[in-house]
Amino acid sequence: MPNSYLRILSNVEYPTTRCQDGIILFWPLESDMHVQKFRKQMTINNDIYIINNADVFSVNTKGRMIMLYLTSDWFTEQGFSFFEFQYTSNLIKSSNLLKDLILQLALKRINYDNQEMLDQLTREIVQIIGTEAVVDKDIAVNQYNYTYYDDLKEELDYIDNHIETRLTLKDISTDLFISKSNISSQFHQLIGMGFKRYVDTLKISKSIEMLLTTSATISHISDTLGFSNMSTFSKMFKGYLGVTPNDYRKLSKYDKNVMFKVNIETDEDIETFKTYVEDLVEQHNIEKYEDIQLDVGKPNKIKPFHSIIQIQSIEEIRFLFLYDKFEKYDFSRNDVIFYIVPTLTEICDVMTYDDKRKIAELIIEKGLRVAFNIDNYRVIDHLGICFNDAVLKLKNAKKTITHEYEVISVFNLDEKEIREVYRDIIKFQDLHINHVIALDMTCLLDDPVLLKSIELQIKRLKFEYLFIDNAKLKTSYLIDENERLLLKNEIQLKNLKAILNEIDFVKEKMILLNVENHQLINDKDNDLSNSAPLIIETISTLRETFAGLGFNLYDHTQLFNTLHLFDKNGFKTTFGLIFNELTWLFNQEYVDASYYKKVELEDRYVLCLYDWRIIENEATNENYEDSHVYVSFDQTPPNKSYFIFIGKINRYSGNLNHLIAKDLRNKYDWTSAFLDTIDYYFKPMVEEIEHDFTEKSLDINLSYNSFYMITIFKNESKIKRAWHNSI
Template identity: 20%
Template sequence: MMESTTLCIHEYLSTYTRRCIDRVILLFSLNNQLDVVNNGKHESVGSNLIVINHSDLYQITNAEQLVELTIPVQQFAEIDQSFFHCYYNFKLINSSEYIKYLTLTMIEQLSRLNDTKYSNIIEIITILNKEAKIKQDFIYVPSIQSESNLLNKITVFIKAHVTQPIFSKDISNSFYISAPYISILFKKYLGISFKLYIASLKIATSLAELVHSKETIHAISENMGFNHYPNYTHQFKNHLNMTPNEYRKKFMVLQRIPVKLINEDVSNYIPYFESISVEKPLPSNQVNIELDQLTYKDIAKTPTLFIHIDELMDIVQSTLNTNLNFTDLSESYLMINNVNKLALEKLNFTGLIDFIDSLFSNNVGIAIRVKSSHQFKFIQDIILQYLKYKNEHHYQQSNSNFIMLFDAEHLSLKEINRLYIKVKNLNIRIKLAITVEGVIKQTHSLKSAFDILHRFNFDFYFIDIEQKEVQSLLNKKSNMFNHSMSYFDYYNQLIDSSQIHTSKFVYTKLTKKCFKLYKENTPLETADLMCHILIMLNRGSGVGYELMPKDNMDIALMNRHGICEPLIYLYQIVKPFIGKPLSIHENYIVFKDFQYIHILLFNSLKHRFSPQEVHKFVLGPHVLPTKAMLFIQTLNREHGFIDYALPPLLNETYIERTLLRHIEQANTPKAEIKQFIRTANPLEFELHYDELKYIRISPL
């Protein structure tokens, strides 16, 4: 007989790292205390529902009042024959509260010694299949997202060779590291030995062939890279407490095995059962936008963008500068982090002046990081020389397009004070900024650091909150901060504590690590990007991006071939909304401008669409013009996401410039113009998974 579906409430639970084999586990905490490591990635789940897939590597690091629902793979495979070619992305689940309701209802019924409806399990599986299932063309093998890039690369190698014999010497030869160091990496970052990682993964992967083919056990063991059939059988029994042949026979016998409650007494949790009032959610693939009932009270603030580059001359001396037209990106600055090459005697000064002038003409400023008094002198000379050659800018006071960022990690507070006074005495309008983490390091308390920052009154305050040492520094300086906080929690708490206006703060460099729902090795989805944009429009603060990615976690405006990433298009699309009174909702934004109606439709993080869903947005006809022109822009994987047209794997590959030009021309949001004539029928728009639409309705 196969294992039963089991339910359990753990008052406290922490586990060692283990492989989830032959089951899918659903976890949630009744008091919002749940921290797990799933496939190497730390997740502070809180009150959310998390799914541990078959083959996932997981560890529960801390949990209180944890509800655990374990469902055997057989129950999933009975409903969906393609189960082994899928996995469940718990971040896509919209009906998590209803799943909790079904789960707690079963616990309550079983605690009273009543039978529970097995249909509840079927319904949970059906919800997961509808909302969270991600189909693949190959058997699901999890991707590891540990804090070690080297280990992540090793696990990618293992994933690619999972059906072959894999030994530590293979890893050593491919990555030029010793066998002992391999063991250290796996133990340190995954909490599991190299051998156990390989063996458990092979056993988990072998189940698909075991139950869906008629191959002999001996053949399957060879197909999975086991050199000896007895070794496969031994490892199989270690993980599943039965032989492969016994498992195959039991899997083929479909049985409705009763759900088991592990707890003998759940009386302490009765208040939770009594509070159950969640009704079954109705399917909602339609959103009605009642234009005549909207209120326009939200104002979209202007964010300030800092585009990181290392060397200005790398751009001045390349053909890339012809593409640097960021006129649609609200207020933006080119952020130069390394000025070592800015010694005047080494520059083509005329070219530099013309380049700076072209940036200013496109409303793009220049921010330069200052790490020493020597560098300050270089930068000061460049600015003064520029003003000398481009005198009209001085009179127009547009030299405020220059920002000096004093790096307090390298400059003492005394030096910064001297340079600050020196700039002010120049009597020219240059904006000044400072790195907050450097000031905090040089002071004995956060209050002292904030007092100094207020006294200087800089134009911008940069904080590199994604650096671990910065988080540790804040944890050490104040109990307002702790390791369970997200990057944005740290950032927002720092702003609130400093009492400095949010528009003056800059999130030094945003990476994909900031996005809780990001899945490694895939582009950020439109829902993630839109969530970030909404935060920027709400706060009006600053943020830094890379111009081009240097790391796979970087968020950049262009790929390494100089072709626009979707973030640029998204800023272009939201530009009409900036500074306007808006009506902001979960899946759409609306504002009216004279006779025009502007609408932005998107997937929200709170209600993500599954890949199988299509949502319909309906506008009642009675408030629309009799005749109108519809301008529609669509941003999706086919239109505007360069990573799907030109995968990052080809970043280091030479591609003919003519081909790149064709790809660049094709990599833009889809634009359409349609004529609308009002009838009794509503105006409808469809929005697919990972898609965003901008609509402008103009009367004719």
């Protein structure tokens, strides 16, 4: 086995280079490993990180790490179309097995075991990566210009799109209106590689793919990649790789090298190496654990989180509050705010006084929190009269009011200046209703200079909530051209966070309205509203920045494409099915992991478990095999048997598209009775079991794009039939 194939290195710093004809696995064993890929910098600790073919990267670490270079030949020999995909360790479920195999490979390499033994271990490693880590190349490449290119996006995009021409600094300078010296210094300073080397190595990468996947002549490859002649191409190729293109075509996988030299390799002798790796193998066996341990993990501190249900029209107001539909929806009261989009003037002009008073009665009696858009100070008195009359009517009817209601008055800076808002707020002081004030500050996000100038005035008024309407921003989430971004990139809110970080507002007050209903990149018939894992990922990520998120009650195709609880025909979405459970979950202390959230209560554990693979590639029709996740205790469980309630959503259960096809839903007008019938059958799959954790772990068969809500009761005497906190 050649030295470059697998190495254990210490105190390593690699200069910037490009990975060619394969992938590189890095596993830092002792300390942080710092990686720069294109323009993005990352820190990796005791995790495997994959450098993809053609990636430009640099690496440094002060401790030992394992490096494994796998050429494309290893994948091709096992039937994988290597160059059609990219690979991410985020997708790998068998990470413990992968680490085991790498450690075994390292130990056997030190022991100089026979080549067949080493090859077998390598094939097993390749099998895991080729089946579990793959992402379609077209999708992956599309994400690079956002995730990794950053402030060099324009220049790097230009090179990618013109790589088959003769590229010079003058060409890119002329077309992009950037000076040659500026471009040259940017490449050296920001990437760590000169412009010429960047272009040369990218052309080499393209040529290697053609050499290994086609029968094209060297002359044809040279012409295709914009070289003046075959001799120039061959000379450049040999200058970087040490062999001519023809000779490279004939190389075996054992004779290929990574395109860089190790600056500092450990000076420890082979016996020290051997002892170290043997200790690693033993320690890794000791540290092996089941995927999820119920009694392990530090929960996050509770942060208040508000689910905002946006009511977009007068008809929706009537439907929800006047047509006896509210009880049917069974929304959680404490953490839900109903945001009425029509202005208070529009409501007063269209609705009768009796209807408005009845709505006020429902708000008071049910203890609801409702936000009204205040567009005119003249309607403020009218609001107070409605609520005072409603209170009087409820008292006369001897109705018991058990919940505290809240009226939220929202003022919009796009409609009035801050001093006018102050005048209207004073008028509210004479109203005897449970009332707080809020501000829609969306327009300021498009004008950061103005936002900074009136920041102090806004803080003095002590608004209870600060709303930002994603639908009204110049670009949703302030990301340009986001229609082809994976959701995990889109919800990073990169530019929006940069603006918010410049102001000193209390984060617990900021609410994002109109969370975008992201269309799945790999499945045009499905969207975020019908993928439970993507919904959880969205809410989990956005709540790091916001104290609340706004969703539509119904889909409005003519408006902004907002995440919704019901489609335009009245059918409940997957999001609508799990809305209450997620609202409850995100208001708890929970252990937060990459594919589960775990809550421990006095009488139960609640485990929210979901498939992570759809987050990486957004296709609901992928033929992924089911993955087994094991649930156990770290310490000996106090009870012998546990009663467990399992609710599951997958492509069959809790999936509206499986119950009734989208084209069929859009074809007819459906009666309320029929929608109620569909709603009755639109449920997750439910299973109730008893399990003994002292005998074995609980095996959960996690299918692609699936979601589980699992309740494990600690004490049989406390088991209840009301599953308020479980599906």
